[in-house]
Amino acid sequence: MSAEAPAPAPTAPAPIAQPAKVFAGAVYECVRCGTRTTQEELAKLPEVKCICGYRVFRKARPAVVKQIKAI
Numbered sequence: 001m002s003a004e005a006p007a008p009a010p011t012a013p014a015p016i017a018q019p020a021k022v023f024a025g026a027v028y029e030c031v032r033c034g035t036r037t038t039q040e041e042l043a044k045l046p047e048v049k050c051i052c053g054y055r056v057f058r059k060a061r062p063a064v065v066k067q068i069k070a071i
């Protein structure tokens with residue numbers, strides 16, 4: 001068994017960027033006070049939390065009503 005240092009990984013072909021159509025610009029609504037925020041805004045915060053302190057959001061989309069529970 002030879003203990004060789006692992007060779008640097010060969011340059012892997014970059015995966016083709018696919019259009020992010022799922023969460024980009026998605027709007028979430030606090031289920032408590034109804035304040036709307038975007039996925040972008042939530043991503044900036046250290047934790048997913050509404051200004052009212054509640055941490056349960058739902059997608060503010062007419063077709064999709066799904067509760068998102070923050071970790």
Ligand SMILES: [Zn+2]
Nearest residue numbers: 030033050052
């Ligand atoms: Zn709220």
